[in-house]
Amino acid sequence: MGKLTYIICGKLYDGIDRELKDNQKILIEDDRIVEVGPEVQQPESAQVIDLSDTTVTPGMIDAHMHMDNIDWHTIRQEVYYTSEEHKALGILRTAQKALSRGFTTVRHPGGITSNGFGVLDVRDMINQGYFSGSRIxxxxxxICTAGSHGDLSQTFARRPEFSFAVQNMISSLGAGKDFFANAVREEIKAGSDFIKIMATGGFFTPYDNPRQQQMNDEEMEAVIRTAHEWGKTVTAHVYSxxxxxxxxxxxxxxxxxxSLLDEETAQIVEEAGAYIVPTFCPYEEAVHYDPVKIQTKQPEFRAKLxxxxxxxxxxxxxxxxxxxKLGYGTDQVATHQNYESGYEYKAWLESGMDPFRALEAATRINAEILQLDDRIGTIEKGKLADISAWKRDLxxxxxxxxxxAFVMKEGVVYPTERCEDMDEDA
Ligand SMILES: [Zn+2]
Known part of the structure; x- marks a missing residue:
């Protein structure tokens, strides 16, 4: 018999039922949950963790987090002035921060500023136990086109001697269906878990807009077909x-x-069974209009908001x-910025979402989106012991x-950290 851990829960949200259960215990052997329920007996040899003053949940998952930058305020400088190695360290730091805040798994849908495969090295080194951090x-x-939301060289588009040079350094940027089919194969060759395309324009970049189609139909279709041939899923940056x-x-x-979804289209998405990760955080100052806070955004982003x-x-x-099917993701673009993984919950609740829908999104549904639902996302027998706990009323x-208040990943307890910019009324 392996190492036993016995957790006493205050309340339990297990990721399965839309309720907070009282009087629950969780028995863990090594990295796995072996029993959950009110009747679970405490083995003599077990280490006991008393979480009776908290609400226990599955380890949270942030399904949309660009991990490669250290500071949101200097992101434009980080794009060009830092090495790929610096960016990989930024990714590691983001994974460590996320874990300490109760997010045991994060999904990185493409690097905002990194153009290499460092995130895959960090992912593997965490999995191999060389570093602690969230599972990535x-x-x-x-994968994107020239002038697209993925082409940050548009910031200096009118200096083509710089802009074209930088554009050509982005190995996943190109044109034509053959280029895109091959970009997918290269992405899988390097070890990416899924494919992300910048299909349409966005908010953060200066010279495009969210209603603009940027990859043409043939290119989009080539990406999706090739990824499926190779057994990978595709997700797209898209608004309209x-x-x-x-x-x-x-x-x-x-x-x-x-973010610009209409009812008719929502119905089509629902019937097709595609998922949406709506990332409320970046649009909060526009949706819950705040004329003061919106001033803190970059000028071109603010204008579009x-x-x-x-x-x-x-x-x-x-x-x-x-x-x-809604997933939970922040669209965080740097380790230190004006929101962290937990802020998306605030945005959902303040938009009038049912808290259970938000909790489901951040646990079981995100696990399905990440294709890890056989291992994480719920607290039940056989799943990995990824467990978080919270002092406040969810x-x-x-x-x-x-x-x-507490975080465990694969049966190991890690130090927690309160979000540093939990402000005023905290
Ligand atoms: Zn994003």
Whole structure:
């Protein structure tokens, strides 16, 4: 018999039932959960962890986190002035921070500034036990076109001697269906877990917009077909209903953001069984309009948030009321910035979402999206012992997921850290 751990829960959300259960115990042997329930006996040899003053949940999962930058305020400098090695260290730091905040797994849908495969090395080194940190599921590179939301050289587009040189250094940027089919094969060759495409424009970049289609139909279709031939899923950065319908028609697995969704399109997504990771965090200042906080955003981002404010508010209502499979992701772009993984919970609750829908998204549904649902996402017999616990009331406190009281990954307990910018009324 291996090492036994016996956890006494205050309340338990197990990722399966929409309730907080009283009087639950969890028995763990090494890295696995062997028993859960009110009747579980405490073996004499077990280490006892008393979490009776907390709510215990599965380890949380952030399904949309660009891990490669250290500081949100200096991200534009980090793009060009730091090495790929620096970026890999940024990724490691982000994985350590996420774990200490109760997020035991994170999904990296392409590097914002890294253009290499460092995230895959960090993923593997954490799995091999050389470093502690959240489990990483990654698409290393953003597959995209020139001038797209993935092409950060658009910042200096009018200095072509620089801009074209940088553009040509982005190995996942190109044109034509053959280029994109091959980019998918290269991505899988390097060891990415899934494929991420910048199918359409976005908010953060200066010279494109979220209603713009950037990869053409043939290119999108080539990516999705090739990935499926190779047994990988594809998710797309996308906002507007016409593009969402197109991608669903090509058989895409997932859709990130979808912030301008309409009801008719939501129905189509639901029927197709594709998932949406709606990433509320970046649009909060527009959706819950805050004229002061919005000033802290970069000028071009702020201008687009203002311009699309009404559409973003309408889209949020559609997402809230839809029956699509929703995942939980922040779209965090740096380790230190104005939101952390737990802030998405606040955004969901303040948008009027049922807290159980948010908890399900961050646990069981995200595990399905990451294709790890046979191992994580719920607290039940046979699953890995990824367990978090929270002091605050998950049903009523929007900041509950910012204040982690306990975290265990694969049966090992790690130190926790409260979110540093838990402000004013904390
Ligand atoms: Zn993103």
């Amino acid at each position: 599921v990654a698409a290393a590179r953003l 209903p016409d593009h969402i319908r197109k991608l669903v028609g090509f058989g895409i697995d997932g859709l990130e953001h979808c 203002e311009y699309y404010k009404d559409a973003l508010q309408a889209g949020r209502e559609v997402i809230k009321n839809c029956k699509c 049903m009523t406190d929007p900041k509950a997921l910012l204040d982690c």
